[in-house]
Amino acid sequence: MSPDTRTKIIMTAMELFWDKGYGSTSVADILSRSQIHSGSLYHFFPGKQDVLVGVLEFYRDKIEEWLLAPIWSAVTDPIERIFGLLNGYRTQLLTTDFAYGCPIGNLALELHEPDPKVRQLLAANFTNWTTAIEGCLDAAAERLPPNTDRRALAEYILTVMEGAVMQARSFRDIGPFDRNVAMLRQHIDLLASQVRAEFVKV
Amino acid sequence: MSPDTRTKIIMTAMELFWDKGYGSTSVADILSRSQIHSGSLYHFFPGKQDVLVGVLEFYRDKIEEWLLAPIWSAVTDPIERIFGLLNGYRTQLLTTDFAYGCPIGNLALELHEPDPKVRQLLAANFTNWTTAIEGCLDAAAERLPPNTDRRALAEYILTVMEGAVMQARSFRDIGPFDRNVAMLRQHIDLLASQVRAEFVKV
DNA sequence: TTATCACTTGATTGATCATTCAATCAAGCT
DNA sequence: AGCTTGATTGAATGATCAATCAAGTGATAA
Numbered sequence: 001m002s003p004d005t006r007t008k009i010i011m012t013a014m015e016l017f018w019d020k021g022y023g024s025t026s027v028a029d030i031l032s033r034s035q036i037h038s039g040s041l042y043h044f045f046p047g048k049q050d051v052l053v054g055v056l057e058f059y060r061d062k063i064e065e066w067l068l069a070p071i072w073s074a075v076t077d078p079i080e081r082i083f084g085l086l087n088g089y090r091t092q093l094l095t096t097d098f099a100y101g102c103p104i105g106n107l108a109l110e111l112h113e114p115d116p117k118v119r120q121l122l123a124a125n126f127t128n129w130t131t132a133i134e135g136c137l138d139a140a141a142e143r144l145p146p147n148t149d150r151r152a153l154a155e156y157i158l159t160v161m162e163g164a165v166m167q168a169r170s171f172r173d174i175g176p177f178d179r180n181v182a183m184l185r186q187h188i189d190l191l192a193s194q195v196r197a198e199f200v201k202v
Numbered sequence: 203m204s205p206d207t208r209t210k211i212i213m214t215a216m217e218l219f220w221d222k223g224y225g226s227t228s229v230a231d232i233l234s235r236s237q238i239h240s241g242s243l244y245h246f247f248p249g250k251q252d253v254l255v256g257v258l259e260f261y262r263d264k265i266e267e268w269l270l271a272p273i274w275s276a277v278t279d280p281i282e283r284i285f286g287l288l289n290g291y292r293t294q295l296l297t298t299d300f301a302y303g304c305p306i307g308n309l310a311l312e313l314h315e316p317d318p319k320v321r322q323l324l325a326a327n328f329t330n331w332t333t334a335i336e337g338c339l340d341a342a343a344e345r346l347p348p349n350t351d352r353r354a355l356a357e358y359i360l361t362v363m364e365g366a367v368m369q370a371r372s373f374r375d376i377g378p379f380d381r382n383v384a385m386l387r388q389h390i391d392l393l394a395s396q397v398r399a400e401f402v403k404v
Numbered sequence: 405t406t407a408t409c410a411c412t413t414g415a416t417t418g419a420t421c422a423t424t425c426a427a428t429c430a431a432g433c434t
Numbered sequence: 435a436g437c438t439t440g441a442t443t444g445a446a447t448g449a450t451c452a453a454t455c456a457a458g459t460g461a462t463a464a
Contacts, residue, residue: 005441021314023225027422037443038423044441048422099314108372109311112223112301122372155369155378156385162368163361170310170324176357183358187385190392207411229452239413240453246411250452405464412459421450429442434435 006044006054008034014055018103021110022052049115052107056121059103063128078139079188085133086161086181090174093165098172101165104129130154143192160184208246208256210236216257220305223312224254251317254309258323261305265330280341281390287335288363288383292376295367300374303367306331332356345394362386 012034016025027048031038045051067088075084092100104125111118133154137144144150164180214236218227229250233240247253269290277286294302306327313320335356339346346352366382 019314021225021312023223023312024314026420028420039425039444040442042423042425101311105368106311106314108368109303109308110223110225112221112226112308119372119374126369126372149381152381152385156362156382159365159369159378159382160358160361161365163363163365166307166310166364167328167357167361170321170328172321176361179351179354180358180361183354183389187389187392190389190396194392228450230450241414241455242412244453244455407464408462410459410461413457415455417452417454419451419453422448424447425445427443427445429440431439431441433438 005036005040009036009041009044009051010054010058012036013051014059014103017052017055017107018100022107023110049118053117053121056107056118056125060121060125060128063125063132067129068132078136079143081136082133082157083181083185086157086164086184089161089165090177090181093168093177094174098169101169102162105162105165126158130158133157143195145191145194148191157184207238207242211238211243211246211253212256212260214238215253216261216305219254219257219309220302224309225312251320255319255323258309258320258327262323262327262330265327265334269331270334280338281345283338284335284359285383285387288359288366288386291363291367292379292383295370295379296376300371303371304364307364307367328360332360335359345397347393347396350393359386 009030013025013030016029016033019025020029027038027041030036030051031041041051045054067085071081071084071088075081089102104122108122108126111122114122130151131154134151137148137150137153141148141150144153160180160183164177167176167180168174211232215227215232218231218235221227222231229240229243232238232253233243243253247256269287273283273286273290277283291304306324310324310328313324316324332353333356336353339350339352339355343350343352346355362382362385366379369378369382370376
């Protein structure tokens, strides 16, 4: 058994896919960076696409630990946790000079006709993210109008994050990202003020 | 002078880039579909990337005629023009079975380190789109709070469109798109209701 | 008539791509 | 010791890639 080699391939491929995309990463790139030989890679994976599947499964299982846990421990207010998560993407954009955005979003748009397994894993990664946000909204349910579709609002927050990252990367400017997040904040504030108005009325 | 050949190359390459992406479109693909020989292509373009530049310049110049004019003539209310534009992307998603999203968004995320000319053209395409939306918002200025940053709101609408298209394509389901647009509609309605409340107060 | 010039043809090049495979190795089991 | 099995090595394969270029075409003008 050699889980070490398999894991090393996945970690290396993940870095390269995030950095250069799937199509622009050659198997030779993965081999040279991971110091592993082609025979070993093809011993564990039938082909390049199966490496991608491995990466997406790996990332899916690490979202909780890598992405959410650090922010959950730093922020407790559920609404602020959402904006803390968005701020994490902001920091990543700035520290990588706009090279890294959302890795799943990049792949989702790069792979125009992905095979069902890949597409399903991309969707699963989005779903996990959305479910985490939905949990925050549920925790803040009393600060939102009672008829709020919290699942749809969580999807919408994912949408704003992805679009904001895309624009910031295209313009190589954090301005669009900040203004987009400010707009989202305004929307949520408006929802919250509706609740207060209703409370006064009753 | 043979603008016909040059244009044919650009139109063919545009179709292929929208359909399969830039990296997955080979020069041979462009040649076989356009019935043009490699020498002719390289007579007009120094290389593949220059074809991409030509496509982006061409599309930038056609946004008004191809994208906006049909909707402007079908809808007159400025706010409904915005949602009419979004509905155009919705129709395109459905009629292409989620193959076509926003062509500029796809390329923006596919090209991780584009050269300055390409990056500038991607940004110019986004800017043109945003400016058109901003024009609608200016025309509806009296229905928005007076302190509204209409440029930022236009950027935000682009963001929602791009994110909504991304999710619909990933899930191969129009549901996320529709719910995202509904959320945006709610936000704009909330802004409009603020104006009415202010009017009553005065 | 002849020279010029923009354009076209398509075989060819060398690089790079994902993938294969015969061989060797190391460790455990009998 | 001998046998088995999973893991590793790295040269080799054939396909495909972007790009090149010498030879040709046809229209225009001197």
